[in-house]
Amino acid sequence: MTTPTETDLTTEQRSRYARHLLLPEVGLAGQRRLLRSRVLVIGAGGLGSPVLTYLAAAGVGTIGIVDDDTVDLTNLQRQVVHRTADVGRLKTESAAERLAAINPGVRTVLHSVRLTAETVWDLLEGYDVVVDGTDNFATRYLLGDACALRGLPYVWAALFRFDAALSVFDATTGPCYRCVHPVPPAPGSVPSCAEGGVLGAMAGVVGAAQATEALKLLLGVGRPLVGRLATFDALDGEWRYVTVAKNPGCALCGPRATILSRADVADAWVEACSVDAPAPTAGHVRPVDLALYLSSRPGTVLLDVRSQDEAAIVSIPGSTLLPLPDLLDDPGVVAQDRPVVVVCRSGARSARAADALRAAGHPDVAELAGGVLRWVSDVAPDQPTY
Ligand SMILES: [Zn+2]
Structure with a gap:
């Protein structure tokens, strides 16, 4: 009762x-x-x-x-x-x-x-x-x-x-x-x-x-x-x-x-x-996988190696700008205790940057396949391109 x-x-x-x-x-x-x-x-x-x-x-x-x-x-x-x-x-x-x-x-x-x-x-x-x-x-x-x-x-x-x-x-x-x-x-x-x-x-x-x-x-x-x-x-x-x-x-x-x-x-x-976590294919992350890749690997740095002028036109949210010449001057400026995904316009500079970081001993470097251009076309078509 x-x-x-x-x-x-x-x-x-x-x-x-x-x-x-x-x-x-x-x-x-x-x-x-x-x-x-x-x-x-x-x-x-x-x-x-x-x-x-x-x-x-x-x-x-x-x-x-x-x-x-x-x-x-x-x-x-x-x-x-x-x-x-x-x-x-x-x-x-x-x-x-x-x-x-x-x-x-x-x-x-x-x-x-x-x-x-x-x-x-x-x-x-x-x-x-x-x-x-x-x-x-x-x-x-x-x-x-x-x-x-x-x-x-x-x-x-x-x-x-x-x-x-x-x-x-x-x-x-x-x-x-x-x-x-x-x-x-x-x-x-x-x-x-x-x-x-x-x-x-x-x-x-x-x-x-x-x-x-x-x-x-x-x-x-x-x-x-x-x-x-x-x-x-x-x-x-x-x-x-x-x-x-x-x-x-x-x-x-x-x-x-x-x-x-x-x-x-x-x-x-x-x-x-x-x-x-989408596995990077030979060190490359596809733009459609990027959000999931970043969220499943907390602390990952999205490193944009383009120039300031390019970044002013369009940038991937959350990215950190470090133009390629500066990075090549001193790859050690990029902390090695966090994973890195390198981004440029279409993939050429990010390949050079990734090579330099790996040569400097960075253990976890990937590149955004196709760069910002492919990110715009595949993920953010409302963003400007150049
Ligand atoms: Zn069971």
């Missing part, structure tokens, strides 16, 4: 959640349960937007938001939790403000940090369900591994162009992420949405499906997508389902598991991280 003062919904809540209260599968008990629930959403982006919005509207009492990124104009095509006025703000803050406007009765906990093998354990603390709205393999393996060791259900999805996949991994009752994806794909072999594009509305379809799975798990109703993998082909308008089973050879949840501790998870994460 619980006392009415603790559990009864207020008049406002009875109105707000009236359509839930009418469902026998939810009702008063289910709504109270949602209000006591805690869901951690990784990424306030394309998938995270519908996930966060629907969980807040549904009255999930505590919603944790993990994202260390800021809102960019290119996000707004699909990340509908943010507005144009939010460009430049932390995604966590922008999303939390929108959720508070939708449902002030929901508490948001902002984790404006990068998800790593170090931060993941504190982040998962106290949550009932984890929903992954990110777009990279390292995060999926890390969350899959950490959730399995913690016994938490992991609501996973992936988007690419017009295709999507969705499942719930719960090693206590079914396969884990690793059962289905035993080893990370080869580095650079899987294009990301940043390279291949994605139809924005797809994120709405699949994110809403993730929110539905999370609510089913919290309410304990229906048949969650554990042991089943749903795929959605938007061009055909078709959902398909594949049964996925526990893999007896699974390194995480099989009888001969090798990923057993936090240290094992950290090692496996480092291995998976290399997938998201």
